Structures are given as structure tokens and as C-alpha cells.
Amino acid sequence: MADNTTTSTTVRSVERALDILLCFAKSPRELSLSEIAREVGLHKSTAHRLLLSLQAKGFVRKQAGSDKYILGWSILELLGNVYLSDELTTLALPEMTKLRDITGETVSLYIRSGIERIRIQAVESNEPIRNVAAIGQTYPLYIGASGKVLLAFADEAVVDEVFLRECLPQDFSRTELLQQLDKIRSDGYAMSIQERDLGASAIAAPVFGRNHECIASLSISGPVSRFTVDKMNQCVDVLCTSAAWLTKMLSH
Structure with missing residues (x-):
């Protein structure tokens, strides 16, 4: 009772x-x-x-x-697939469309909510076989290029919380993840191959706000058969340029 x-x-x-x-x-x-x-x-x-x-x-x-x-940002989870018209998504959409047209692959924008990431905007590839991106979908931070970018530029307390609260695989290595996060901060972008979704690969770069905090992760993703390591490497510069442009616009 x-x-x-x-x-x-x-x-x-x-x-x-x-x-x-x-x-x-x-x-x-x-x-x-x-x-x-x-x-x-x-x-x-x-x-x-x-x-x-x-x-x-x-x-x-x-x-x-x-x-x-x-x-x-968890407020956005409640909105599901409703079109999000805040400053970030509205500003990012034209640049994301341009990035999709240049690369031919799906472009997504993620933000961090606690120890998860949420896709708040997406422009899908026009290819018949493509990475389908549902707005409002949540994913872990510790896996995938976009999640690791958000984690790499978050406070150390967020990383500690991921290890404390997430149900991590038994073979998951904290040391390896921390090394990856160091490399992401050094390189300015992340790359992943079939980490979250079988058959998919992605690259992601951080977008910073007015106070120099990482507020979003901009990513390009596609099937591994087409979005190969060579193609991902070719797309790094254009991705980082778009992320830097968004950072500049959001910093004004």
C-alpha cells in the first residue's frame, strides 16, 4: 500500500x-x-x-x-518530428542543404542533452540508398562521430557521467575513448565507420556558440559502400568550413 x-x-x-x-x-x-x-x-x-x-x-x-x-535541449525531445524553427536550425538549414549538394550525402545537426545527443535538423541525400535521418531521434554520446564530437568538447563532468550512468558494453575501454576524444579536439573533427549503425559511416565537426562552448555537431553520413574512408577524407575540409561558418554566424 x-x-x-x-x-x-x-x-x-x-x-x-x-x-x-x-x-x-x-x-x-x-x-x-x-x-x-x-x-x-x-x-x-x-x-x-x-x-x-x-x-x-x-x-x-x-x-x-x-x-x-x-x-x-530535452525540451526538443518532446516535440518529436515537429519542425524546429529556433535560431540554430533555421540558420543551419541553408548551409546544410549546400553541404548535402556538394557531398551528395545526408547532413545532420545534433545537440547534446544530458548524456545523449538529439538530431534537431537533417537534410537527406538524394541517392536511392542513403542514411535516413529522423529529427528528434536520440543516441548515446560515446559512440558515433557526432556523439564523440559533442563529448570531446563537453566538460569533464559529462564524460564522467557517461561512464557512471550509461550501460556500456563489457569490452568498452575508457582509456581508448579518452584517447579518441583527445584526437578529436586536436584534429577538429571525428570520423566513425559502422560504430552506431551497421553499414553506415560518418564524419562530424563541432559548432561553437557565443561563449565558445560547443553547442552542436554537424555531420555528414552515408553507406560505407559509397561514403568510404577516402571520400570522408575528401569531405573533411568542406565540413569543417561549414561548421566554422555556423560558428561565426552564431557568435555575432
């Missing part, structure tokens, strides 16, 4: 967490802990505890170099 007191406390916590999220519906800007606590009528300690839970799930995030909170 359920404890009514425990149930009531849990429901109240859920209601308060939702009230915090609704604060951002009333304000187009970032909010401090004090502003949030005042808006929902909570003690700062209680609001902070709830914000930590929402942050762990990716529903809110702290602005880099600031004590202000903004909505997190």
Missing part, C-alpha cells in the same frame, strides 16, 4: 518542477536562481534542488560563464 505522505510529496515536487519550467514561458531571457525562486514562491534551496534535477535530465541548463538558467 502506497504511503500517502510520500505520494503527496512526490506530486508536489513534480508540480514545482513544472512551475519552474513554466517560468521560462513567461520570460524570453535567462533567469537566475533568485528570480526563479521568487517567481514560483519557493525557498532558494528548494528551487536549486529542483533545478539540479531538471538540469540532470537536460530540461534546463546554465549559461556558460554565468549563474543564469535557460531551457535545455
Whole structure:
């Protein structure tokens, strides 16, 4: 038999967490802990505890170099395949289309949500055999070019959380992954062959925001029969150029 007191406390916590999220519906800007606590009528300690839970799930995030909170990318997961028209996806779409036309392969844009990545925009290849990209799909960070780019440029705490919370394969090597992340930071891009999907290969590069944090991963993917290592190497420069252009636009 359920404890009514425990149930009531849990429901109240859920209601308060939702009230915090609704604060951002009333304000187009970032909010401090004090502003949030005042808006929902909570003690700062209680609001902070709830914000930590929402942050762990990716529903809110702290602005880099600031004590202000903004909505997190997990909100996008709730939208499923609804067309996303925020600044990033709207700005990226023409460049992604151009990149698809140059390379002939599927181009995707991912963001990090907690210890997962979400595809928030995609332009599919026109080839009959291609990598089909569903917007709103989530994937792990520790596998695939796009995930590793987001992980490589994330805080060390995110890497630690991946090892703590993910159900990693028994033969997975932390040392090997850390070495790969070092190489990605050095090279400025990542490459993967049949890591996440059998028969698919991909390359990815980071997109940075105004505060120099990695806010997205831009990738090109295709079947290994066509998107070979040689072709991936040929596409690195154009991919990195597009990622740098998006970074420049988002930094203004």
C-alpha cells in the first residue's frame, strides 16, 4: 500500500518542477536562481534542488560563464518530428542543404542533452540508398562521430557521467575513448565507420556558440559502400568550413 505522505510529496515536487519550467514561458531571457525562486514562491534551496534535477535530465541548463538558467535541449525531445524553427536550425538549414549538394550525402545537426545527443535538423541525400535521418531521434554520446564530437568538447563532468550512468558494453575501454576524444579536439573533427549503425559511416565537426562552448555537431553520413574512408577524407575540409561558418554566424 502506497504511503500517502510520500505520494503527496512526490506530486508536489513534480508540480514545482513544472512551475519552474513554466517560468521560462513567461520570460524570453535567462533567469537566475533568485528570480526563479521568487517567481514560483519557493525557498532558494528548494528551487536549486529542483533545478539540479531538471538540469540532470537536460530540461534546463546554465549559461556558460554565468549563474543564469535557460531551457535545455530535452525540451526538443518532446516535440518529436515537429519542425524546429529556433535560431540554430533555421540558420543551419541553408548551409546544410549546400553541404548535402556538394557531398551528395545526408547532413545532420545534433545537440547534446544530458548524456545523449538529439538530431534537431537533417537534410537527406538524394541517392536511392542513403542514411535516413529522423529529427528528434536520440543516441548515446560515446559512440558515433557526432556523439564523440559533442563529448570531446563537453566538460569533464559529462564524460564522467557517461561512464557512471550509461550501460556500456563489457569490452568498452575508457582509456581508448579518452584517447579518441583527445584526437578529436586536436584534429577538429571525428570520423566513425559502422560504430552506431551497421553499414553506415560518418564524419562530424563541432559548432561553437557565443561563449565558445560547443553547442552542436554537424555531420555528414552515408553507406560505407559509397561514403568510404577516402571520400570522408575528401569531405573533411568542406565540413569543417561549414561548421566554422555556423560558428561565426552564431557568435555575432
